[in-house]
Amino acid sequence: MGRLEGKVAIVTGGAMGQGEGIVRAYVAEGARVVLADVAEEQGQALADELGDAAHFARLDVSDGAAWARVVADAEERFGPVSVLANNAGILRFGTVEEMPVEEVELLWRVNQLGCWLGMQSVVATMKANGGGSIINASSTEGLGGMANTVAYGATKFAIRGMTKGASHELGRFGIRVNSVHPGMIDTPMTRVHGGDLAMEYGASKVPLRRVGHPEDVAPLYVFLGSDESSYINGAEIAIDGGVTATHAFGG
Template identity: 80%
Template sequence: MGRLDGKVAIVTGGAMGQGAAIVRHFVAEGAKVVIADIAKEPGQALADELGGSTHFADHDVSDQASWERVVEETNERFGPVNVLANNAGLLRFGDIERMPVDEVELLWRVNQLGCFLGMQAVTRTMRKNGGGSIINASSVEGLAGMASCTAYAATKWAIRGMTKCAAMELGPKGIRVNSIHPGMINTPMTRVHGGDAAMEFGASRVPLRRVGYPEDIAPLYVFLASDESSYINGAEISIDGGVTSTHAFGG
């Protein structure tokens, strides 16, 4: 307990699934957390449940003005933000020859542009207040390929690359930037694409023979947000039950 005492965090996509688990773990370790999401009802319910250490902010990660409002609101309510969990994202599958352009653009706007705008929005505050930690959610699809996943994977490879560049640019300012690469995680975002059958198929391809859960991912966010990881910058950390160690991945 207390590993994040004094930390002020923004968690995007924090209302449900993986994001909600990150919020819960951050609060349990002493952080003040702004739950930033377009899902108003579950986001506010989570903030009400967790009490004064949290605040819900209606937030569209693809909108620059929305980012400016959230950072300003966080700074005013809890003090200077020093942790950003760029967790919000969308998953869409589609064959190259048939995927609508508007879906490709939506993935880009939420996953890639949203991540960039988040880094841009917090940098000034972090730089002026001694640094911070930015944790960007990529995916195992940011490490290898998968059929029918070209548009989604493009955004996750981009996040991986942006993280490397940002780590080099922002490291001298005391801001660490790392990417995490979850595998198949049992969340509302993934379950909508096949439910139990998809989870069972995903588990069959994992060396540990199970899919992951949000509670498997959140402790890594705590570590990267904490001072325990003070010399980790520009890293890409897979958390996938071993799937990216196999030749079968992406087949």
């Protein structure tokens, strides 16, 4: 306990699923957390449950002005932001031939632009206070391709690339930037695309023969947010039960 004592964190997409797991782990380890999301009811309920160490802020991650407000609110309420978990994201399936442009643009705005704006918004406060840790949520689809996820995968590859560049750009200020690449994680975002059947199919493709859960992912975010990972910068870390260890994500 206390691995994040003294840290102030912003967790996007923090109201449910993987983000909720990160928020709970951060508070348990001593951080003060702004959980940012568009899901106001769920986000406020989680903040109320966790008490004074957590605060809910409504955030559309594709809105730069909203980002500025959330960062200013975090600084006023808790102090300088030292950890950003850029976790918010959406999943849409569709072929190159048939996917509507509107869905492609939505993926770009939420997943890619949202990540960019998050990094941009915390640089000043982290530089002024000696550094920090930015953790960007990519995916196994940011490491390899899969049919029907071309647009989604493009955003996750972009996050991986932005992470690499930002790690070089910001490292001299003590700001570490790393990407996390989850595989099939049992969350509301993934369950909406097939429920139990999707989970069963996903598990059949994993060497461990199970899908992951938010509790499997959150400890990695704790580690990367803590001083224990002080020499890890620009890394891409898969947390996928071994999926990307196999050729072409096969069995």
